[in-house]
Structure formats: C-alpha cells, structure tokens
Amino acid sequence: MKLGQDGDYVAAAREGMGNPCLQGSLRSLQARYGKGALDVWKTLPDPNLRSRVKARRMQTLAHLDRVLELLSQGVEARGGQVFFADNAEAANGYILDLARKRGVKRVVKGKSMLSAEIGVDAVLEAEGIEVVETDLGEFIVQIAGSSASHIIAPCIHMDRRQIGRLFADKLGIPYSEDPPTLTQAARKALREKLLTADMGLTGCNIACAETGQISLVSNEGNIRMASTMPKLHVALMGMERVAATLEDQRELLQLLTQGAALQKLSTYVSFVGGPRRKGDPDGPEEFHLVIVDNGRSRILADPEFREVLACIRCGACLNICPVYGRIGGHAYHSPYSGPIGAVVTPLLHGINRHADLCKGETLCGACRDVCPVENDLPRMLVALRCKLAYGDPGWGVRPHNRLEALGFKIWGRIVGHSRLYAAMLTIARALQRPFVGRNGMIGPLPGLKNGWTAGRDLQPMAEQSFRERWRARQNNNPATADNSRETRHGR
Amino acid sequence: MDDKRTAFLDRVRMAVQDSEETRIAWSELLAPCDDSARLNAFAQRGPDEQQILLQTLVEQASLLHLQTHLCPTLDQAAQCIAEITLTSATEFTAEPALILHDHPLLRALPLHAQAAINHTPRHWTGNRDPEVRNRTLAASIGVTVADWAIAESATIVQMTRPGQPRSTSLVPSIHIAVLLLSHLTANLAEAYALVRREQNCDSWTLISGPSKTADIEAVMVHGAHGPKAMHLVVVTEPVNDAHAGFAVAS
Numbered sequence: 001m002k003l004g005q006d007g008d009y010v011a012a013a014r015e016g017m018g019n020p021c022l023q024g025s026l027r028s029l030q031a032r033y034g035k036g037a038l039d040v041w042k043t044l045p046d047p048n049l050r051s052r053v054k055a056r057r058m059q060t061l062a063h064l065d066r067v068l069e070l071l072s073q074g075v076e077a078r079g080g081q082v083f084f085a086d087n088a089e090a091a092n093g094y095i096l097d098l099a100r101k102r103g104v105k106r107v108v109k110g111k112s113m114l115s116a117e118i119g120v121d122a123v124l125e126a127e128g129i130e131v132v133e134t135d136l137g138e139f140i141v142q143i144a145g146s147s148a149s150h151i152i153a154p155c156i157h158m159d160r161r162q163i164g165r166l167f168a169d170k171l172g173i174p175y176s177e178d179p180p181t182l183t184q185a186a187r188k189a190l191r192e193k194l195l196t197a198d199m200g201l202t203g204c205n206i207a208c209a210e211t212g213q214i215s216l217v218s219n220e221g222n223i224r225m226a227s228t229m230p231k232l233h234v235a236l237m238g239m240e241r242v243a244a245t246l247e248d249q250r251e252l253l254q255l256l257t258q259g260a261a262l263q264k265l266s267t268y269v270s271f272v273g274g275p276r277r278k279g280d281p282d283g284p285e286e287f288h289l290v291i292v293d294n295g296r297s298r299i300l301a302d303p304e305f306r307e308v309l310a311c312i313r314c315g316a317c318l319n320i321c322p323v324y325g326r327i328g329g330h331a332y333h334s335p336y337s338g339p340i341g342a343v344v345t346p347l348l349h350g351i352n353r354h355a356d357l358c359k360g361e362t363l364c365g366a367c368r369d370v371c372p373v374e375n376d377l378p379r380m381l382v383a384l385r386c387k388l389a390y391g392d393p394g395w396g397v398r399p400h401n402r403l404e405a406l407g408f409k410i411w412g413r414i415v416g417h418s419r420l421y422a423a424m425l426t427i428a429r430a431l432q433r434p435f436v437g438r439n440g441m442i443g444p445l446p447g448l449k450n451g452w453t454a455g456r457d458l459q460p461m462a463e464q465s466f467r468e469r470w471r472a473r474q475n476n477n478p479a480t481a482d483n484s485r486e487t488r489h490g491r
Numbered sequence: 492m493d494d495k496r497t498a499f500l501d502r503v504r505m506a507v508q509d510s511e512e513t514r515i516a517w518s519e520l521l522a523p524c525d526d527s528a529r530l531n532a533f534a535q536r537g538p539d540e541q542q543i544l545l546q547t548l549v550e551q552a553s554l555l556h557l558q559t560h561l562c563p564t565l566d567q568a569a570q571c572i573a574e575i576t577l578t579s580a581t582e583f584t585a586e587p588a589l590i591l592h593d594h595p596l597l598r599a600l601p602l603h604a605q606a607a608i609n610h611t612p613r614h615w616t617g618n619r620d621p622e623v624r625n626r627t628l629a630a631s632i633g634v635t636v637a638d639w640a641i642a643e644s645a646t647i648v649q650m651t652r653p654g655q656p657r658s659t660s661l662v663p664s665i666h667i668a669v670l671l672l673s674h675l676t677a678n679l680a681e682a683y684a685l686v687r688r689e690q691n692c693d694s695w696t697l698i699s700g701p702s703k704t705a706d707i708e709a710v711m712v713h714g715a716h717g718p719k720a721m722h723l724v725v726v727t728e729p730v731n732d733a734h735a736g737f738a739v740a741s
C-alpha cells in the first residue's frame with residue numbers, strides 16, 4: 001500500500017472491530033507484548049538507558065547532515081553506492097533504472113515499511129518485474145492482495161483457516177491449518193525465489209555512521225538471504241534511521257528487539273556496508289544504499305515534531321494502544337499504524353488528509369510510557385489537533401472543521417458567563433427529557449448527535465448542577481445559611 | 492559530490508540549524524568508545540567465571556531452541572558433529588552433505604576419524620572454489636566457527652572473512668557452530684568491543700538460534716528461511732591456539 005491512500009477511518013475501524021479473528025489476535029498481542037515491554041523497562045539494570053539513548057538520538061539528529069555524509073563515505077569506501085532521494089519518485093526512479101540496466105527480472109524483498117511508503121513494488125511491477133515479499137507475514141498479505149496491519153506482525157488480521165485457504169489456492173498445496181505445515185510450504189516456495197532473484201530489496205533497521213554500515217534485523221532469515229544471495233542488494237533507508245557510533249547502534253538495537261518482541265536479540269542481526277570483497281565466495285556484487293527524505297526534512301525542521309524521527313519502528317506503541325487494540329491497523333491507511341502512525345502519517349502525507357488519525361487516539365499516554373526512546377506521541381497528537389483546529393500555513397493545514405470551531409467559540413462565550421450558562425443548562429435539561437430511556441440513559445439520537453450515541457448510551461445531564469446542590473445544602477443548614485448568602489452577595 | 496546530494500544535505504543542514512546552540516560538538520558525538528574495561532573483563536576471566544557464563548549460555552540457548560553440546564576436546568567435537576549428521580533428517584537434499592568454513596579450527600577437527608560419516612560428502616568454502624554457491628545449496632549441514640559467543644542472549648558472532656562466507660550459516664537446513672569456551676563473552680557490549688578491535692569488520696552477523704517465525708496466529712515455528720535447527724558445539728578444554736587459528740584475547 002502506498003502511503004497516504006485516502007480511506008475512511010471510521011469505516012475501516014468499524015470493520016476491524018467487527019473482525020473476531022483480529023480482535024482475538026490483538027487481545028493476546030497486547031496482553032503479552034505491550035505489558036511485557038513495560039515490565040522490561042521497569043527492570044532495566046540501567047534505569048537511565050532509555051533517556052540516555054533518546055538524548056543521543058536527538059543529538060545525532062541535530063548533526064544529521066554530517067552523520068549521513070560520514071555514513072555514505074564509509075559505504076563508498078567499500079565500493080558501495082549511495083543515492084540520496086528527495087522523494088518517493090526519485091527513489092523509485094533510481095531503483096527502476098538500476099533494475100532495467102541490470103536486466104532484473106525478479107526482486108525479493110526483506111521487510112521494509114519505507115518500500116510501502118514510496119510504493120516501489122507497483123513501479124517495478126509495471127515494468128514487468130516480479131516482486132516477492134519474503135517475510136512470511138508480508139508474503140501472506142501480498143498474495144492475499146491485502147496490506148500489513150501491524151509493524152511487526154503484518155498478517156495479524158488473518159487466521160490460520162484464511163491462510164490455509166489462501167495457500168491452497170495460491171501455492172497449490174492441500175488445505176491445512178497447521179502453522180508449521182503452512183510455514184514449510186512458504187519456506188519451500190520462497191526459497192526458490194530467494195535463490196533465483198536478481199535483486200534483493202531490503203530496508204534498514206539502524207545504520208551506523210561510524211562504521212559506514214547498515215544493520216538488518218530479522219527472525220526468519222529472509223533478510224539475510226535477500227541481502228546475501230542475489231547479485232544486487234538495494235537497501236532503502238529513511239534518512240533518520242542512523243546512529244552516530246556503533247555503541248549507539250548497540251543500545252538502540254537492544255531497545256529495539258526488547259521493545260518489539262521482548263527478545264534479548266533477534267535471531268539475525270547483520271551488518272553490511274558494501275558489496276562482497278574481492279575473493280569472497282558470496283554476498284552481492286553490488287550494494288546500493290538509497291537514503292530517502294520524502295518529507296522527513298520538514299519534520300526535522302520543526303522542533304515540535306523532530307522528536308518523532310527518533311522512532312526506531314519497534315511497534316511497542318501499537319502493542320499497548322487502546323485504540324489500535326480495538327480497531328487494528330487498516331484504519332490508519334498507511335504502512336505506519338498505531339500511535340506512531342497517527343503522528344507520522346499526517347506529517348509525511350498531509351495533516352488534513354489524515355485528520356482522523358490524531359483525533360482517534362485517546363491521549364491516554366500509554367504509548368509514551370512504553371516507547372523505548374520515550375517519544376512523547378501524545379504531545380505531538382495534541383499539536384496536530386491544534387493545527388487542525390486553528391490551521392497552520394507553515395504545514396499547509398487549513399482549519400479542519402469551521403463549524404466545529406464556531407461551535408467552540410460560542411461555547412467559550414457561554415461558559416464564561418455563569419448566568420448564561422445556567423440558563424443554557426435549564427433549556428438543555430428540558431430538551432433532553434424526551435430522549436431519556438427507561439434505563440435512565442440517553443439512547444441513540446438522530447442527526448449529528450448520532451456519532452456520540454450510536455455505540456453507547458449517554459448519561460443525561462443531572463437535574464441539579466453541583467452549584468445548585470451546594471447552594472441548597474448550605475441554605476438548608478442553619479449554621480451556614482447566613483454565611484452562604486453572604487458569599488453569594490459578595491460576588 | 493553530485494548536486495543532488497549537496498542539495499539533499501543542505502536541506503538537512505538547514506533543517507537542524509536551530510539546534511546550533513544546544514548541540515554537542517561533532518567530536519563528542521563521534522567520540523571513540525573506551526573498550527578497555529570490557530576487553531580486560533573478557534581477557535582476565537577465570538575458569539570459574541567461564542563456567543558460570545557457560546551455564547547462562549546453555550540456559551538461554553534452550554529458550555531459543557539452540558542446542559548446545561559441551562565437548563571437552565576436539566575429538567569429541569568431531570564425534571558430536573558426526574552424530575548430528577547421522578541423526579538429522581535432510582530437507583532439500585536426498586543425502587546428508589556437509590559444507591564447512593575454511594577455518595583452521597575446523598581443519599583441525601579430526602572428522603576423518605569419524606568412520607560413520609566417511610561417505611558423507613564434505614566440502615570446504617575455499618575462496619578459490621567457484622562452486623561454493625552450488626555446494627552450499629547442495630549441503631544439508633553448514634559448519635562454521637563462532638568468532639565469539641554471547642552468554643546473556645545465546646548469540647554467536649560471525650565475521651565474514653576470506654574462506655568464511657555468509658551463506659554457510661544460512662542456506663543449509665542445519666547449522667552447526669563450533670565455539671571455544673575461551674571465546675565466550677558475557678554480553679553484547681563485550682562482543683561489540685571485540686568486534687571494534689578487529690580490522691576487517693566489513694560484514695558481520697549475530698545469530699541467536701535457528702530461524703523462526705510467529706506470523707501465523709503467533710504460533711512459533713522454527714525454520715522460516717534460514718536453518719531449521721542450530722547446534723552450538725562448545726569445546727570446553729583449552730585448545731592449542733595454532734589450531735584455533737585465532738589468538739585468544741590477551
């Protein structure tokens with residue numbers, strides 16, 4: 001899926017909530033990993049690790065130009081090539097051009113969200129090049145014609161029966177709903193592809209400027225395969241995904257694997273930064289690192305949002321978010337879902353266009369607590385809402401809902417005048433009466449109010465406000481009656 | 492530097508110019524890591540401490556389906572490899588076949604004394620052999636040497652070197668890594684210190700157990716795209732360094 005496909009947030013959210021398989025998976029995912037990551041942070045031998053790493057991350061971003069230069073020098077010294085892509089088109093153009101020149105017929109991919117962000121698959125496929133996802137989850141969503149719904153667990157919205165039918169249909173194997181059997185079938189099919197592809201296209205988890213390398217993390221081994229067996233290895237890297245030193249990389253790596261899946265380390269972590277050396281019997285003959293901006297420099301330039309570039313895409317915030325935990329990933333209409341998606345998708349692809357995302361989150365703060373680099377996502381969600389409310393020419397944001405803005409303006413006036421407010425309360429109480437049901441609650445309302453009441457009952461307004469009750473109480477109590485009257489008159 | 496790159500980096504520079512006052516110096520950002528304490532801890536670890544680390548390694552490995560085999564001598568290590576060869580099912584090949592890193596330690600393993608696998612094809616990943624790729628594809632078991640291992644996470648560290656390619660630990664269905672106990676580190680930080688000390692770290696890999704996936708309903712399955720099974724053969728008694736082919740840290 002290309003980033004920024006417009007879609008209906010509410011409809012997709014509803015669909016997610018109505019998918020029992022997704023609901024079950026989300027429940028167990030969140031019960032295990034979200035809470036688990038919080039526990040890991042609580043018991044870190046070095047309680048300052050996360051804040052220290054975050055500080056280094058921010059310092060690295062403050063020097064990002066030089067850090068990227070150093071990284072590219074390291075890669076080039078080893079005979080690798082580095083391409084700086086301003087945007088998706090430039091990155092896709094470079095990769096397509098390379099594929100054409102080398103006569104590439106088949107590309108195997110390691111998991112890369114950036115590749116989905118720039119939509120490189122479609123560009124290659126339009127040229128008649130076969131593009132195969134090799135991460136099992138990504139492969140499943142690819143052949144299902146679906147899209148990833150979790151950063152780490154892409155096919156969490158599908159159950160074994162759906163996958164069984166899919167494999168029977170697409171891989172021609174007898175129907176099975178046994179995960180090992182299904183995995184084995186994919187292993188066989190994908191091994192063929194991995195060993196015969198002309199190009200491996202991977203992402204980059206954390207590059208290291210000091211050593212001039214990228215590091216790639218996986219459990220399946222597909223990324224090692226894709227970066228070792230084909231003649232060409234192209235790595236796509238968001239320009240912020242770089243650590244200054246190897247020591248920084250180590251600390252980030254440990255936070256990444258623990259935050260993502262409570263693992264001390266993932267099964268494979270490989271460091272590469274160039275083609276095979278002379279005489280090496282394997283490894284790619286060419287290595288290309290494509291460093292992509294695609295809207296990131298704009299985020300970098302805004303101190304309010306720069307922090308989001310510290311993200312290492314571990315997915316921990318998805319594993320704890322109560323909103324993501326109900327609606328799943330598809331409602332975000334982006335390869336980046338959950339709280340991180342709610343911040344980064346609008347910033348990369350239009351705040352108005354993705355206005356629903358920041359409004360959908362509850363600002364409960366759980367994502368901030370669990371984030372290995374302590375990203376204050378709730379703060380940024382509020383900042384986005386603020387831009388939507390008042391508009392922001394710098395970001396090209398127009399006020400999202402003028403009617404709503406007007407409503408709040410009027411509301412602001414009313415609550416500033418106590419008599420007016422009291423009068424409004426009286427009217428509202430009278431108006432609500434016909435809608436209060438037998439259970440003493442307000443049921444579904446027609447029109448605009450439906451959004452508030454379709455899925456839940458509303459508590460009606462109390463017959464007496466707190467101030468009215470207080471006053472009545474004071475008046476009925478001889479000891480305070482005079483006093484309260486005085487206070488009232490004194491105001 | 493081409494114009495595009497200059498423009499790209501200029502844009503980044505402009506974006507961060509506001510941090511001029513708050514940012515630390517470039518030299519501080521890139522300050523070299525002082526590894527002396529970690530290297531000392533590694534070099535001066537006594538036998539008792541090593542045994543404790545070994546214990547941790549074995550425990551952690553079992554959590555990852557990484558099978559550990561403690562072999563006092565090279566003879567026993569060779570025997571262990573023979574047993575694994577004989578008892579493991581093949582997957583992509585009809586008969587078992589070994590591909591081994593061209594490493595002095597493996598060359599010193601008396602595999603020839605293992606009559607039971609005398610007829611099992613054995614190939615070395617020599618640099619000059621143009622057939623290495625095909626031989627690797629035809630092998631059911633890849634045998635490598637772990638430069639170091641990390642006890643806390645049951646991880647091996649493998650540097651890509653001439654004659655020691657990456658695919659040996661990746662493409663065959665079974666991976667056997669041989670480790671000298673003296674090359675066992677406590678944690679990732681220590682291992683990174685050792686890597687930094689190396690001259691040639693153009694390509695290196697950390698491996699913690701067999702390949703795995705939990706993408707289908709979160710059910711853990713071993714054997715996704717890499718090896719289905721991984722064995723770590725730990726040679727626990729000191730080995731002559733000439734055999735080991737690499738100096739034990741001093």
Ligand code: SF4
Nearest residue numbers: 311312314315317371
């Ligand atoms: S914002 Fe934090 S928790 Fe969320 S994916 Fe990024 S690093 Fe992980």
